[in-house]
Amino acid sequence: MASQTSRSVAAAAGDDIDVARGRGRGTDRKPGASPGRVRRALATHWYAWTMVTPVVLVLGVIVGWPLVRGIYLSLTDANERNVARTIGPNTIDATYQFVGFDNYTAALSDPVFLDRLVWTVIWTVACVSVTFALGLGLATILNRDFRGRAVYRMALILPWAVPGFVSVFAWRFLFNRDNGILNKVLEGGGISAVPWLDDPTWAKLAVITVNVWLGIPFMMVALLGGLQSIPGELYEAAEMDGASPWQRFRHITLPGLRTVSMTVILLSTIWTFNMFPVIFLLTRGGPGDSTEILVTQAFRQAFVTSPRDFAGSATWGVLILALLMIFALVYRRSLRKQGEVW
Amino acid sequence: MRRGIAATALVAALALAATACGGDKNDNGGDNAGGEISGTVTWWDTSNDTEKATFQKIAEAFTAQHPKVTVKYVNVPYGDAQNKVKNAFSSGAEAPDVIRADVGWVADFASLGYLDKVPADAAKKVDAEFLPQAAASGKYESQLYAVPQVIDSLGLFYNKKMLADAGVKPPTNLEELKTAAAAIKAKTGKTGLYLRGDDSYWSLPFIYGEGGDLVDAKTKTVTIDNAAGIKAFKDARDLITSGAAVTNATDGYDNMQTAFKSGEVAMMVNGPWAVKDTYSGAQFTDKTNLGISAVPAGSVKAGAPQGGHDLAVYAGSKNRTAAHAFVEYMTSQEVQVQATKELSLLPTRTAAYETPEVKGNEMVAFFKPAVDKAVERAWIPENGSLFEPLKLQFTKAVTGTSSPEDAAKATGVEFRKILKGWK
Numbered sequence: 001m002a003s004q005t006s007r008s009v010a011a012a013a014g015d016d017i018d019v020a021r022g023r024g025r026g027t028d029r030k031p032g033a034s035p036g037r038v039r040r041a042l043a044t045h046w047y048a049w050t051m052v053t054p055v056v057l058v059l060g061v062i063v064g065w066p067l068v069r070g071i072y073l074s075l076t077d078a079n080e081r082n083v084a085r086t087i088g089p090n091t092i093d094a095t096y097q098f099v100g101f102d103n104y105t106a107a108l109s110d111p112v113f114l115d116r117l118v119w120t121v122i123w124t125v126a127c128v129s130v131t132f133a134l135g136l137g138l139a140t141i142l143n144r145d146f147r148g149r150a151v152y153r154m155a156l157i158l159p160w161a162v163p164g165f166v167s168v169f170a171w172r173f174l175f176n177r178d179n180g181i182l183n184k185v186l187e188g189g190g191i192s193a194v195p196w197l198d199d200p201t202w203a204k205l206a207v208i209t210v211n212v213w214l215g216i217p218f219m220m221v222a223l224l225g226g227l228q229s230i231p232g233e234l235y236e237a238a239e240m241d242g243a244s245p246w247q248r249f250r251h252i253t254l255p256g257l258r259t260v261s262m263t264v265i266l267l268s269t270i271w272t273f274n275m276f277p278v279i280f281l282l283t284r285g286g287p288g289d290s291t292e293i294l295v296t297q298a299f300r301q302a303f304v305t306s307p308r309d310f311a312g313s314a315t316w317g318v319l320i321l322a323l324l325m326i327f328a329l330v331y332r333r334s335l336r337k338q339g340e341v342w
Numbered sequence: 343m344r345r346g347i348a349a350t351a352l353v354a355a356l357a358l359a360a361t362a363c364g365g366d367k368n369d370n371g372g373d374n375a376g377g378e379i380s381g382t383v384t385w386w387d388t389s390n391d392t393e394k395a396t397f398q399k400i401a402e403a404f405t406a407q408h409p410k411v412t413v414k415y416v417n418v419p420y421g422d423a424q425n426k427v428k429n430a431f432s433s434g435a436e437a438p439d440v441i442r443a444d445v446g447w448v449a450d451f452a453s454l455g456y457l458d459k460v461p462a463d464a465a466k467k468v469d470a471e472f473l474p475q476a477a478a479s480g481k482y483e484s485q486l487y488a489v490p491q492v493i494d495s496l497g498l499f500y501n502k503k504m505l506a507d508a509g510v511k512p513p514t515n516l517e518e519l520k521t522a523a524a525a526i527k528a529k530t531g532k533t534g535l536y537l538r539g540d541d542s543y544w545s546l547p548f549i550y551g552e553g554g555d556l557v558d559a560k561t562k563t564v565t566i567d568n569a570a571g572i573k574a575f576k577d578a579r580d581l582i583t584s585g586a587a588v589t590n591a592t593d594g595y596d597n598m599q600t601a602f603k604s605g606e607v608a609m610m611v612n613g614p615w616a617v618k619d620t621y622s623g624a625q626f627t628d629k630t631n632l633g634i635s636a637v638p639a640g641s642v643k644a645g646a647p648q649g650g651h652d653l654a655v656y657a658g659s660k661n662r663t664a665a666h667a668f669v670e671y672m673t674s675q676e677v678q679v680q681a682t683k684e685l686s687l688l689p690t691r692t693a694a695y696e697t698p699e700v701k702g703n704e705m706v707a708f709f710k711p712a713v714d715k716a717v718e719r720a721w722i723p724e725n726g727s728l729f730e731p732l733k734l735q736f737t738k739a740v741t742g743t744s745s746p747e748d749a750a751k752a753t754g755v756e757f758r759k760i761l762k763g764w765k
Contacts, residue, residue, distance in 0.1 A: 080454060085432065088657035090455040177590055178597045178606075198591040200743060286540070287591030288738040303425055305760065306450050306727045 067321075074103055074314035080307035096311075103315040112297070113319075120273060120293040123204075127211045127272045128265060134212065135219025136261075140253070142220070143227045160217035168281040171210045172197075175282075200290035203283050207291050211278045215271075219264060226260030227253065262335055270324055294320050380410035381661035383668045386427065386438040388420040388651065392618040396684045404671050411664050420444075424726060431456040431656060439659040440668055443488060445479035445650045446725045452482035453723035458655040458662055460486040464670060475718050476690040480652045482721070488652035489673045490690035492681065494613045495716040496547055496646040497709060501625055502633045504530060504608040512609075515639040516551070516577055519609075523586035526608050536598040536607040537581055539589035539740035542732035544611060546647040548574035550717050551640020556728055557757065559720035563765040566732070567754030570642070575739040575746035577640060582740055591737050599623075611637055613649065617686040617705050634708045648716035650690070682706060688713060724760050731756030 042049065077099050084094035107113050142153055159167060174182050175196035183193040196206045230252065238248050276295045279285060285292035285300070292300070294316060302313030383404075389397050398415045405411060416438065418426055424447055430437040431451070443451065451457050460468065465486040468477050472490055480488035500512050505522070508529040513519035523534025538544035549555060554570030557563065565571065581587040588607065590597050599616065601607045603623020612620075617632075626632050636644045653672055655665040671677065678689035679699050686705035694700050695710065719725060735753040738744035744752070758764055 080428075080432070085455065087431065087434065087455050088458065088659065088662070090657050092455050172593070176593055176597070179600055195591075197593075198741060203591075283592060286737065287741055288734055288743055290743070300730075303428075304730055306428075306724065307454065308428070 070314045078310045131215040139223035226257040230256035379664045382412045384414040384438040385440045439665040449482045450723045452487040457487040458657040488654035493650035500609045512635040535587040536610040537587040538594045540594035542729040545736040547637040550645025553642035564757045572750040
């Protein structure tokens with residue numbers, strides 16, 4: 001619709017605009033040469049461009065500028081001590097310098113980066129796959145008609161309605177080794193207490209559990225929507241042909257869900273990769289540093305040590321962004337190979 | 343009518359100009375001609391849940407002396423405070439005028455230009471009237487940036503009844519501690535000590551106990567990874583493996599208080615700030631059941647760190663005169679004595695120890711000698727940063743994820759990254 005409108009308006013405005021632009025700006029262009037692609041696009045879609053300008057500006061200010069600044073900082077040795085600041089009567093000038101790719105070599109040759117990357121990947125894969133599997137299971141169950149379906153749906157969406165930090169703190173109380181409910185229940189049943197957040201392996205399981213719990217509602221709702229868009233006739237036809245439930249699931253449900261599931265998996269992967277609150281609030285990266293993922297480590301560099309290492313943290317931020325972009329590109333390419341136009 | 347408006351505008355303009363001039367001269371807008379201070383002082387207090395009501399009451403009483411000053415009391419949990427303060431100071435938005443800073447933060451904040459110097463005459467008074475080791479904590483490059491509010495150190499809190507039931511005396515060193523813990527386990531089935539494995543401050547008695555330290559600021563040497571440091575990490579791990587102590591890698595402080603108050607453990611290491619909360623526990627409805635002694639000695643000595651809190655004024659504060667007056671009030675003798683009476687906290691003024699309220703306080707009677715002997719830390723800007731890597735490695739060593747040697751060495755490596763150019 002929008003493009004049609006813009007086209008018709010542009011057509012109505014006609015050549016006047018083109019001429020005006022040609023005279024005003026295209027002075028370096030040879031007379032008689034046809035307008036360039038950009039210019040032609042601008043001329044035809046000027047209406048659309050006007051409409052998106054505010055959005056582009058706002059995004060530029062709140063996303064673009066910090067991003068550019070972050071990339072610039074990652075090429076310097078800026079920290080809290082050497083950046084310019086004015087605090088009351090104290091004015092301190094900037095003394096940081098451009099250091100090129102030193103921060104990147106330092107980060108990539110630091111064994112800590114590799115350690116965090118490995119765990120971040122494990123964490124992401126584990127969380128996304130478990131969330132997807134459970135979400136799909138629950139969605140399939142809820143897709144049938146049964147008594148009290150609305151109540152179940154509400155109950156399963158509940159974790160989504162509770163603010164994230166509230167849920168995480170609640171889980172933290174549950175997991176407390178000495179006074180938590182989980183261990184009290186276990187001890188009541190004669191099983192010795194589990195060091196949920198005190199042992200590296202258990203702590204990893206604990207953070208994954210909480211993240212899965214938090215992620216299921218989104219996955220379930222999205223997949224339920226997908227399931228409901230699969231025409232019932234396909235199942236009827238398959239049943240007539242004598243397909244077993246598993247075969248129906250394999251050959252109708254999964255392909256039918258593909259567009260939805262590919263999108264939610266991509267989103268979920270990006271979110272989980274950068275899931276700061278769960279790790280930070282549940283374990284603070286601990287015990288020791290065993291559950292620290294890339295973003296929490298970047299936070300630690302930027303905000304915990306003193307002077308705050310702005311350059312180092314920006315470097316990690318840019319590396320995280322690069323990793324996610326590479327992932328998204330590879331993912332998209334593999335989807336295209338499978339014939340998905342996404 | 344019109345003339346009226348013009349006159350008002352003129353007066354307003356003059357008033358603005360006058361305040362602006364005042365601002366130029368001594369850089370604060372809150373000081374008017376009569377010398378009476380006015381404005382709002384926002385104070386970020388980091389005292390704990392049992393202390394905050396008292397401090398709020400004391401802070402707000404400042405308006406009795408200065409009716410034109412409004413005190414805005416904000417309690418910021420200690421754990422998040424360092425970060426929050428830095429965020430507020432560096433951006434200037436919503437920044438407090440006065441903060442209660444841990445003694446370890448002052449040099450850091452001052453070196454970054456966040457703090458306003460204590461005015462010269464007040465600084466002289468601090469030098470003359472305060473405990474010298476407390477005054478030292480407020481200094482950076484021999485300038486006073488913060489006035490000490492309370493001083494503290496760590497001691498061994500013990501449950502008198504549980505120790506008596508087990509037939510043991512409060513242990514004075516790690517060997518006695520292990521023996522006592524074994525007796526307690528045998529007689530009462532409970533654990534001897536709660537050892538905080540999730541906080542580096544609590545690792546210091548082990549390090550000092552072996553004659554070690556984090557760094558030697560005089561010779562610019564990192565000392566955490568020398569023999570004494572390694573031994574300290576081993577001592578702590580040994581208490582856990584021998585069953586003498588229990589620990590957690592998260593939520594240590596709350597778990598420690600819960601375990602000690604309910605009698606799950608017989609001893610813990612803690613400071614004067616915990617006294618009031620400890621009295622609220624089921625085991626201590628009879629206050630006399632709480633005993634305190636020096637932290638157990640290592641193979642060299644019994645050493646606890648000197649801690650405490652200082653009050654500092656934000657350099658960007660709009661009401662610096664009022665803020666400094668507030669700091670002076672909060673560190674006055676009367677206020678310190680009141681804090682001792684209600685919270686058993688230790689004053690920083692020498693003369694306060696002569697008052698009957700302070701003299702008669704049992705906790706002060708114990709902690710004062712401890713504070714006098716407490717190990718003064720290196721008041722360097724990097725002080726706060728050293729605790730992060732130390733915490734990480736101490737937790738690893740205590741919980742057994744890393745060997746004590748590796749943990750101590752790794753701490754040294756991190757320290758040298760922070761302290762560039764140190765040995």
